[in-house]
Amino acid sequence: MKPLTVIGFLGSTLDASKFGPTRWSKWRPSVGLTMHEDLRVDRFVMLHGTAHKRLADYVAADIADVSPETRMDLRVLDLVDPWDFEEVYGKLLDFARSYPFDPEAEDYLIHITTGTHVAQICLFLLTEARYLPGRLLQTQPRRGTSDGAGVWTTIDLDLSRYDSIATRFAAASAESTSFLKSGIETRNSAFNRMIDEIEQVALRSRAPMLLMGPTGAGKSQLARRIYELKRLKHQIKGPFVEVNCATLKGDGAMSALFGHRRGAFTGAIADRPGLLRAADGGMLFLDEIGELGIDEQAMILRAIEDKRFLPVGADQEAASDFQLIAGTNRDLGTAVAAGAFRDDLYARLNLWTFALPGLAERREDVAPNLDYELDRFAEREGLRVGFNKEARQRYLGFATSPEASWLGNFRDLAASVTRMATLSPTGRIDVDCVEAEIARLRRLWSASAGVDGDAALLDAVLGAERLAAIDPFDRVQLAETIRVCRASRSLSEAGRALFAVSLARRTSANDADRLRKYLARFDLDWPALQTV
């Protein structure tokens, strides 16, 4: 064991006594703590005011008698008002910062029995914050006796050292993680580990979080559960506001997010507070944040950092204090490299980044999620539906096989369950129903992939009749062009992306015009692609 240093205040009341032999029959905390056979104090740093110098010397002399091992280190710490928190904390902080602590070589006990309550609180706070790198020491008189030594105990603020408390924390933490998983007993260890981390971050940090993952991986649901967990723990009061940035396009985006003043632009017939204001005191979930325009990104960054932003057409900034969770299915790092996403905003979001795996990467979680979806269906429709044993085996067999790509992730699973449950009026899903569903899923996933994917896209944009008039040779090019257009915020941006190589060679002057003309060949224009 290392030498022990005790740091504490001289108790101007508790340590005071008559100047005579009877003082030894009175419990004096500072003297008493040096009288124990099982506590050897090698150094005692005793803080006292100038006014109590005589008492300090008297107490120090008595300690020298009962504990010659103890080196007394009297320090004057004058407090104008020992009940003033700001003053006491500030002066104790100065003391703590100037004291040459060496926890490798010495142990420290912080005596909190003497001093005003404010002093005790400050000593506690400084110890908890590790400015005072020790344990707390509390002393008390031995009841019903005139024993001068009293009783001593230490308080270790590392709660994990207390079995019963640690058990309760573990239970509460398990409860919280289970809550984040909506009670689904997921088995995928990577996912469970990630949820454990999210639980800790959610309860300890107000910093933004970034949830990455493919569409349908459950980003939105998780964001909502994080919000609800924080609200349960009284860490957040305001509302949960969810926005899909992909739906914010053009001029409306600014105004939807940051609000506008009446008359700011044509059609602004009344003040609009905006989604950021709505999230004040609560949580804002910006899904598909990679779709946000560059200007909006700048505003969002300022809103995160300064909690202030300028509504459209306003002269004065508005304030909103919200916690941010962002979701994305794009790799934002690549978007930053391509200049489509601000690196400073990305840096701000990239503190707590969690990648949600798709369902295909969590095959062991299909079964618990299947049960969860059946429960949700029962809640929604008031009808409890279950599988035949054989049917369940067949479905899970397919669902966990490599053949099941789960392109739409949990969204696909939810839809699949809804279909099977709806088509099973008796409340039992049988093998036939499952076989039919497996066929549907196969079609769905094959249609979404490759050339069939192009067909589905073009069919949606042009309709079957017009599609039939287009050569397969043109279909591939048109499908890719439409995809780029949809991922871009303007015709010009899409043009720059599509003719990037020509642009680099400076062989193309007007990409937007070139794109417009190409689309016109198929009777398509920019607005048409944005609305469908």
Added chain:
Amino acid sequence: MIIIDGSEGEGGGQVVRNACALSLVTGQPFRIANVRGKREKPGLMRQHVTAIEAACAIGGAECEGVTVGSSEILFRPGSVRPGEHRFAVGTAGSTNLVLQTILPPLILADAPSRIVLEGGTHNMLAPPFDFIAKAFLPLVNRMGPRVEARLVRHGFYPRGGGRIEVEIMPAPLRPIECIDRGALLSVSASALFAGLPLEIAERELKTARKFLDWPEEAFAARELPADRGPGNALLLEAAFEHGTEIVTGFGKLGVSAESLAKTAAQRMAGFLASAAFAGPYLADQLLLPFALAGGGRFTTVKPSQHARTAADIIALFTGRRFVFRPIEDGTHMVECTT
């Protein structure tokens, strides 16, 4: 390396002190595991740490695990350094326990020593200074060395702060026999008090009179300076031709003056009624010097478990054993064999 299991036998602290003393005398290192294993608060307490530190200081020893609460200590003796030493003992400890630890190596050293001990001189954890000076040290001196102890200042529990000075002229120990204590020469009962009312001392003396048929002038209250207090002890002394016994009652909170005086007086009366040379405390203390002398014997009332444990430790270091044997007059003969 001598290995001792501290949870065996009686008297945890005594094992530590005797082991240190024996190690310094014999030059053998030792390790104690489960220090004070049977106690409510196991491990080393402050007073033991102080005693071991004192042993290190006079013996140039190297130690490991010498901290409060430690359950295992390792002690490697160096060469004994006689001369001037000063040790201070905390509140509950006793100067006499430190003396017990360092005296054996110093009386066998190659030069005289002068020791100053500060702390408790009269507290319930150890025999008081008067016992050491009048009952124990005269017998040590009879074995060869010359040890003189002087009480400069009393130190009572809880304050401590007393001071004793000990002069040591070393000499080889020779065996002696303490069988017959001889005729009773004088008796005295003194009630020491400091910072407390005289009435306490008077009540103790009054109670003691009931159990001891001693002449009136043997009883005296003795007031010490109030700033030494609070403190109180009743010292009952019986001086025989060949030895002296002192029985002490310590005043402490929660024990009435009458009660402590009665206990002490009955113990003294019991000793007077027996023919034993040494009372139980003296018997404990004599074992070590007798073993180092390599022989000798003494009579005592009834050997305690404490004494038997001490004899076991002594045997570990010296190979010398004690035989405890009841004899016809109701006392016990304790004999050191080699």
